[in-house]
Amino acid sequence: MSQPKRYLNIVSEMRDMIREQNIRPGDRIPSERELAEKLAVGRSTIREALRSLELLGLIETRRGEGTFLTDPRKHRLVELLATFILQDNKTLEDVWETMCIHETAAIQVICASDASKLPVWESLRERLDGHEFIREDFVRELMVLSGNRLSLKIWFLLKQYGGNPYDGEVMPEERPLLKNILQAIEQQDAETAIRDFKAWSSVLIKGENAQWQ
Amino acid sequence: MSQPKRYLNIVSEMRDMIREQNIRPGDRIPSERELAEKLAVGRSTIREALRSLELLGLIETRRGEGTFLTDPRKHRLVELLATFILQDNKTLEDVWETMCIHETAAIQVICASDASKLPVWESLRERLDGHEFIREDFVRELMVLSGNRLSLKIWFLLKQYGGNPYDGEVMPEERPLLKNILQAIEQQDAETAIRDFKAWSSVLIKGENAQWQ
DNA sequence: TTTTGAAAGTGGTCTGACCACTAATCTTTC
DNA sequence: GAAAGATTAGTGGTCAGACCACTTTCAAAA
Numbered sequence: 001m002s003q004p005k006r007y008l009n010i011v012s013e014m015r016d017m018i019r020e021q022n023i024r025p026g027d028r029i030p031s032e033r034e035l036a037e038k039l040a041v042g043r044s045t046i047r048e049a050l051r052s053l054e055l056l057g058l059i060e061t062r063r064g065e066g067t068f069l070t071d072p073r074k075h076r077l078v079e080l081l082a083t084f085i086l087q088d089n090k091t092l093e094d095v096w097e098t099m100c101i102h103e104t105a106a107i108q109v110i111c112a113s114d115a116s117k118l119p120v121w122e123s124l125r126e127r128l129d130g131h132e133f134i135r136e137d138f139v140r141e142l143m144v145l146s147g148n149r150l151s152l153k154i155w156f157l158l159k160q161y162g163g164n165p166y167d168g169e170v171m172p173e174e175r176p177l178l179k180n181i182l183q184a185i186e187q188q189d190a191e192t193a194i195r196d197f198k199a200w201s202s203v204l205i206k207g208e209n210a211q212w213q
Numbered sequence: 214m215s216q217p218k219r220y221l222n223i224v225s226e227m228r229d230m231i232r233e234q235n236i237r238p239g240d241r242i243p244s245e246r247e248l249a250e251k252l253a254v255g256r257s258t259i260r261e262a263l264r265s266l267e268l269l270g271l272i273e274t275r276r277g278e279g280t281f282l283t284d285p286r287k288h289r290l291v292e293l294l295a296t297f298i299l300q301d302n303k304t305l306e307d308v309w310e311t312m313c314i315h316e317t318a319a320i321q322v323i324c325a326s327d328a329s330k331l332p333v334w335e336s337l338r339e340r341l342d343g344h345e346f347i348r349e350d351f352v353r354e355l356m357v358l359s360g361n362r363l364s365l366k367i368w369f370l371l372k373q374y375g376g377n378p379y380d381g382e383v384m385p386e387e388r389p390l391l392k393n394i395l396q397a398i399e400q401q402d403a404e405t406a407i408r409d410f411k412a413w414s415s416v417l418i419k420g421e422n423a424q425w426q
Numbered sequence: 427t428t429t430t431g432a433a434a435g436t437g438g439t440c441t442g443a444c445c446a447c448t449a450a451t452c453t454t455t456c
Numbered sequence: 457g458a459a460a461g462a463t464t465a466g467t468g469g470t471c472a473g474a475c476c477a478c479t480t481t482c483a484a485a486a
Contacts, residue, residue: 094363150310277477277478
């Protein structure tokens with residue numbers, strides 16, 4: 001390509017502009033006509049760049065109002081990545097195993113960090129005893145507290161695709177196991193926490209929890 | 214939105230057209246002017262749809278020649294989202310940490326399986342002594358041998374996004390560490406293998422390997 | 427036969443013009 | 457003065473036409 005595509009430059013320049021001017025999600029970005037003048041290109045070129053970003057879910061356009069930056073949590077990352085990562089007939093085992101990889105890594109990180117001393121564990125214990133405590137909340141809390149947002153995103157994606165093994169409420173029979181996990185985390189005993197966690201999740205994954213449901 | 218976006222319809226209609234006419238990767242699709250006439254819309258509308266598909270890597274346009282369907286395996290969604298989502302340093306750390314999560318999990322699985330007895334380790338050791346052995350080959354071999362294709366795929370994508378920490382050749386100084394890892398794997402000593410692996414990779418990630426390069 | 431170059435066709439870009447819609451402003455009315 | 461309505465400016469959505477840069481094709485010239 002002797003001359004690089006103009007609209008690709010626009011995409012990069014807009015990314016820089018968003019960063020420099022500290023435009024936050026939900027904020028309005030300059031109008032197409034303004035951008036065209038500022039970047040010294042035709043409006044149609046601006047539009048080609050914008051439509052690409054819109055299809056990616058990075059921006060949102062509203063006729064009569066303007067163009068807005070999308071909340072990063074609403075990006076189509078999940079759906080689009082899914083079409084790439086999970087395009088082949090992936091066995092569910094791989095999905096679950098990969099989820100487990102991220103979950104145990106999260107526990108490992110938490111046990112090795114100050115997060116193990118947070119009061120959140122005590123409150124989790126209390127919520128556990130209450131009714132209507134969803135299994136997924138427990139695991140998600142672990143993923144969030146590990147502090148790795150990317151890992152969390154991947155975990156969400158896998159959960160969405162692979163069918164959520166943590167669907168449903170925590171049954172009374174599960175509580176002792178979960179409390180053991182919490183205790184081990186507070187004691188920064190990663191080995192025990194992971195062992196108990198795997199024991200709990202493997203029952204859920206193998207569907208041996210019919211008795212609980 | 215009272216009226217749905219036109220260019221989104223174009224995207225769907227083109228997908229249908231591609232399927233109906235059995236257009237395969239590498240084939241040429243009708244010109245912009247033809248599409249505009251056939252779908253009864255302006256050429257600029259066609260272009261907005263095409264640019265979206267091009268940015269996703271679904272089609273490839275060559276000035277003077279035409280527009281062509283691309284190999285599905287060459288999609289570039291990943292790099293794009295990366296430039297928007299993974300801009301700050303924190304996320305870059307997350308990428309490396311997440312890569313490490315998958316790598317150590319791979320070692321763990323290998324040590325616990327029959328893969329630890331494969332002759333591939335001996336051949337790896339030999340290639341290690343030869344010249345021009347790329348670091349990435351070593352890690353990729355681990356990922357492949359773990360047998361989790363999904364984890365492997367995620368690892369590939371992360372490597373692509375976050376800048377490859379395993380770029381470059383293995384330096385003579387690194388060989389003892391790598392051989393230790395191999396030996397530990399063959400002895401199914403996951404703990405030692407992971408510890409040595411983390412020692413090796415952390416040096417690479419922190420850029421403390423300037424001495425080696 | 428080989429070479430050349432003109433022509434046709436393609437994507438790349440710009441301009442200007444409408445349309446549909448929204449939100450702010452102004453005007454009218456009570 | 458306040459509320460309701462009408463106006464207006466600004467926005468994205470779309471179209472038509474015009475060039476440009478480039479590639480391929482093919483007929484004319486050597």
